[in-house]
Amino acid sequence: MKKRKCVLTAFLYRDGLAEGKWATQKGAVDALGISQAELSLALKLDALPAELVGLFESPGEITPYSVRVIREVIARDGLDVVVQRIAQHVSAGSKLSTRAALATIKGQAFAAKRALSGRGTSETAVPKGSSDSPKDLSDRYHRGVIQGKWANYSGCARALDLSRKNIRDAVCITALMDSLPYFRGMGGVTFVVGRKFLAFEKAWGRQALQQRARHLSFVMKGASIENILWAFNGENVQPSDLARIRIRKGRGARQLIIDCNHADFLFRYRREFELAICSVLQRLTLSGETIAMFRWARDTPKFKAAFAKGYAARHGN
Incomplete structure (x- = not known):
């Protein structure tokens, strides 16, 4: 008897006990061909709150694994917290698949909704085939959790036929970028750039990274993502290093030459200099x-x- 459902296992055990086929759980285990843990968990199904069991669209299909997960979540978070998580579904009379019910009980659905805050939870909110962007792939993952299509990275990877690492990185990158000032809500961050920020977080910690981002959001507003990466990585030249900057006329009538100590460094910010010069010209002309x-x-x-x-x-x- 393999992967017996809890309701059926408990029925067979009690029926055999009444008919005298066995007198102990050990005798039932040997006769039914299941493990002691499976039988024990099946018998503990009746001890679970009725609202938790009623959340499943097919309570008769609840397995010992589901019972174990529910008991572990209750022991970790407390029964009141778990009941609060499912209150909306219970009041609405919703019936969820086993995967969706477990995700709701564990709080994964709530975390997914919070991650999607302001971005919509409908199936069409993320176009199909848009998995090149970490934000789009992260949104697809969270929507799948809410809809009960999968409950973890591995299930999402199998369903979408994608690398588990890419899905995990996409979720982590999006969560990290949303927590940083200036980057919140940016959809153009690529996997290459996002993984560099994940490396920064691993090296410095989330709090130190947020403090640095908060500072750079003021001094580098409008800078390109590459320039911000240089700044995060400590490659920026300090003001004291730029002791002398001089602009002189070039050979042609349309040329200006900037003399400085770190020309290669300033050249990275040529777009920012061009915008600044245009702003000055607008005020002067x-x-x-x-x-x-x-x-x-x-x-x-x-x-x-x-x-x-x-x-x-x-x-x-």
Whole structure:
């Protein structure tokens, strides 16, 4: 008798006990061809709260493994916490598959919903074939947990025919990036970049990484992901290293040359320099309409009178 369901195992044990086929659990184990642990767990099904058993769409299909998982979760988290997790399903009269029920009891469904906060839980929220992005793959994993399609990385890997490592890394990368200031909600982080951040977390710890990200979110706003990685990795040149920066005119009329101590370092930030120069030029240059407006105001009688009055006040005339 292999993988006997708890209800059937308990029935056969009690029936055999009543008919005198065996007098002890050991005798029943030998006769039924099951282990002592399977029989013990099957008999403990009746001791579980009715709302937990009722959560399963087929209570008669509950296995000793499910009973063991439920008892371990209750021992770890407490019965009140477990009952609170399933309260919404119980009040709605929901019946879940064995996989989905166990995920709900263990709190995996709640954690998955929290991970998907603000991103939707529908099947169509993540397009099919979008597993190249860690965020998309992480969202597919969590939605599968909520829907009862799988309860762990291995089950997801089998269902999607993907590497378990990729799924695990995708979930870890997305959770880490969502916890860092400036990166929260970024969908463009690749596996290569994300795994570098996971390495930072392993080396420094989550708290130290968050503090560094909080600082860099102010001083490197708008920087590319590559530049931020350099900064996280301690490759940035300190301000004291840039003791002398000078801009001079080049040979051509369209050339400016930047002289500095670390040209190779500054070249990494050329896009940021270009944006900064454009911002300065916008403040320095005036449009033709603005110049015309100033000329019109200068030539009006009121402006001339106000200018003369101010000039006289300043010079005491």
